[in-house]
Amino acid sequence: MASRAVVIGGGLIGLSIARALTERGLSEVLVLERQVLAGGGTGKSSGIVRSHYGVPSIAAMAWRSLPVFEELGEEVGFRxxxxxxxxxxxxxxxxxxxxxxxxxxxxxxxxxxxxxxxxxxxxxxxxxxxxxxxxxxxGFADATQLALHYGQVARAKGARIRQSTPVARILTKGEKVTGVELASGEVVEADLVIVAAGWWSAKLLADLGIDFPIxxxxxxxxxxxxxxxxxxxxxxxxxxxxxxxxxxxxxxxxxxxxxxxxxxxxxxxxxxxxxxxxxxxxxxxxxxxxxxxxxxxxxxxxxxxxxxxxVLPDWNPVIAPAGQVEGLLVCAGFAGHGFKIAPAVGDLVADLVFEGESTDPDIPASDFRLERFAEGKFLSSLHPYVGAGEMR
Ligand SMILES: Cc1cc2nc3c(=O)[nH]c(=O)nc-3n(C[C@H](O)[C@H](O)[C@H](O)COP(=O)(O)OP(=O)(O)OC[C@H]3O[C@@H](n4cnc5c(N)ncnc54)[C@H](O)[C@@H]3O)c2cc1C
Structure with missing residues (x-):
């Protein structure tokens, strides 16, 4: 069981993961953000909340996340x-x-x-x-407000968040992750590293020889x-x-x-x-x-x-172990739907860390494997719309 986790990326997804891990009792969680919290895709989000997706597991994630918006209401600008x-x-x-x-x-x-x-x-x-x-x-809500809220929840439960702290590379020994090296040269040790760095995830993974086709x-x-x-x-x-x-x-x-x-x-x-x-x-x-x-x-x-x-080739995220490196997870590629499913994504990552699998039968972890691209088994809409691409 992991005891020290580093989350790379202080967008909504990274902060939801930090929230979920600390809620399940992992207190040594460190979020590393190269610039400012929510300054990436999160800050540009249209914040639409809906469950309409052609991929059942994504629809289920949106549906599981909805009560969070309803409970937080004004605090996250939910209308x-x-x-x-x-x-x-x-x-x-x-x-x-x-x-x-x-x-x-x-x-x-x-x-x-x-x-x-x-x-x-x-x-x-x-x-x-x-x-x-x-x-x-x-309806719709505000992605930045939800991200900052999750940051606060995680901090209250013991997580630390460092902004203006780019990660230069992920460190491994043999087949195990050992931490990260910051751009400053500082080394942060960890036995769990979660890459939630959106488009920028590819560079960090490429250094380990892992192809992330984003x-x-x-x-x-x-x-x-x-x-x-x-x-x-x-x-x-x-x-x-x-x-x-x-x-x-x-x-x-x-x-x-x-x-x-x-x-x-x-x-x-x-x-x-x-x-x-x-x-x-x-x-x-x-x-x-x-x-x-x-x-x-x-x-x-x-x-x-x-x-x-x-955007990954099927417009759906990877939420899964990456490569053969023990203790390394990647959680990126949310295209235009990461906001509304962010609460459930954090919960799925916590499931993977603590249970080794999803605890929700409507959200099979296997849907979000990285290997699906190499295998050509895309996660696609069951009932695609003519002319509307993969967004639904
Ligand atoms: C225009 C637009 C509209 C959208 N509208 C909707 C919508 O209506 N509904 C919906 O559900 N979703 C929507 N989305 C999608 C949703 O906003 C995103 O999927 C979600 O916010 C992505 O969060 P993230 O944390 O994965 O990525 P990001 O917010 O991009 O966060 C990644 C973070 O990683 C950091 N980082 C990168 N490299 C490093 C490094 N080496 N070291 C440390 N930190 C690093 C970056 O600085 C960044 O802050 C929209 C997105 C966009 C762009």
Missing amino acids: QVGYTVIVGEENVEPLKANTAMHQSLGIDVDLIDNDQLEALWPMMEIGDVASASYEPRG EAYRSELIIVDAGVPLANVPVVSDLVSLQYCRLEGAGQFLVGNSDHADFEKKYADADTYSNVVSEASIMRYAEKLMHRFPGFPDPSVTHNYAGVYD
Whole structure:
């Protein structure tokens, strides 16, 4: 049993892991963050909370995590406005099949008709919407607030967190991990090292000869002022226009692109990617938004930014031992879904550390093995949506 753990990466995932390990009684937990807590993908998260996934174990993780948002509420900026997926004709069957799969997992979700959709979202254009599903307990929250909350919980239970402390390399002896060496040259001994460094995990693992096939995929967002106050409309995943939108304050909307058709073209470097959305892209997103919500009286784009998803070949994470090195775990590759499942991810890592396996039958640890890429056994949606890529 591990007694001294180092978690590399002070994003939401690393902090959720530190929280889960300390909650289970491991007091010697040290989180090492090269810059500031939540300064990576976590700080850019749209914070959408939903259980709608085509991979059952990911849907189950989101569902297990939901009570955390409900309990923490305001503390993590949770707004339980509901979550709806809207699809065109070509995706009616996958939506039906996914919704049935979600219901079999106990998820509170149902298909709704266009009258119900209109009642939920009075300004929505529904002429091209063939079907929709609705999760009344979905919504959105703030990833930074959840990360910092988990940092506080972990600290209160004995964990230490060091910021501005880059890890240079992971140290091993024979087939065992022995700790990490910091960029400063300092050595920190540990018998458990968990790499939760998002896109940057690949470099640390490559030094040990472990291939971690991750890419940074740039994703753009705009903030739109609708020109009218709108309270409590649900988050919309629009699989017709391939974008998502949620409230961002009274009358403001955060709009994210979910058209991943040309995703290889958007591979970036997570340290140097452009944070600015081009005029042409802004126009394209704004046009799609105006099509969906033609009734916004005086819309304007107030600002824009971009983030990067850490994407493995099947757009799903690895949460597993890495290579043949005893005491080494990797937990990265969460693409655009690491926020809503972060509580369950921490719990799964604690299961792996303390039990050697998942204690939740709906979340088999084998789904998240690293070897699946070399074996070509991708973790893919059971009922993929036409045109919507791997995000669902
Ligand atoms: C634009 C965008 C929108 C998103 N929207 C949603 C959403 O609506 N819902 C959802 O569920 N998810 C969403 N996500 C995904 C979610 O935010 C991420 O999956 C999650 O926050 C990733 O957390 P992480 O801790 O794995 O990675 P990160 O937050 O990137 O943390 C990794 C940390 O490791 C540190 N690090 C790297 N190398 C080292 C080193 N050598 N030594 C020490 N530290 C190191 C980095 O500095 C960084 O802080 C979104 C992501 C983006 C980018």
